[in-house]
Amino acid sequence: MNASALLLVLVSMAELALLSVVIVFFLRLRKSEAMVHGLQSRQGELLRKLQVNAQLERELVDSFRSRQEELARLDQLLEERTRQLSALVKQAEGFTRSPRFLRQVILAGHGEGKPTPSLARATGLSVDEVELIISQAGN
Numbered sequence: 818m819n820a821s822a823l824l825l826v827l828v829s830m831a832e833l834a835l836l837s838v839v840i841v842f843f844l845r846l847r848k849s850e851a852m853v854h855g856l857q858s859r860q861g862e863l864l865r866k867l868q869v870n871a872q873l874e875r876e877l878v879d880s881f882r883s884r885q886e887e888l889a890r891l892d893q894l895l896e897e898r899t900r901q902l903s904a905l906v907k908q909a910e911g912f913t914r915s916p917r918f919l920r921q922v923i924l925a926g927h928g929e930g931k932p933t934p935s936l937a938r939a940t941g942l943s944v945d946e947v948e949l950i951i952s953q954a955g956n
Contacts, residue, residue: 923950 892943926936
């Protein structure tokens with residue numbers, strides 16, 4: 818074998834080695850490209866899920882805010898109703914403690930045949946006061 822044939826064989830082998838390196842790099846490039854596409858699709862899916870979660874969170878916050886506003890409004894209504902009822906209770910207590918009302922209760926109870934001690938307990942008066950009211954009504 819002469820030198821030129823040997824040189825040709827060596828250069829061909831080097832070319833084959835370089836070609837195999839290029840093929841290996843090309844295959845790795847295709848794998849990397851497929852991996853990048855997969856990562857991009859997963860990233861897109863993750864972004865869609867994040868958008869859905871953000872939308873759900875906004876809806877939850879809006880719902881919570883509207884419920885809080887409704888609760889505040891109901892609390893105000895309840896406070897107003899409490900004030901009204903307190904005023905009515907005070908008015909009723911004043912009415913039930915009036916002498917005219919107590920007299921009517923005692924006379925009605927006496928007319929129904931209730932004993933004087935039970936009428937005294939019901940009205941908060943003494944037995945003597947109840948008997949006095951009954952005797953005055955009888956006259």
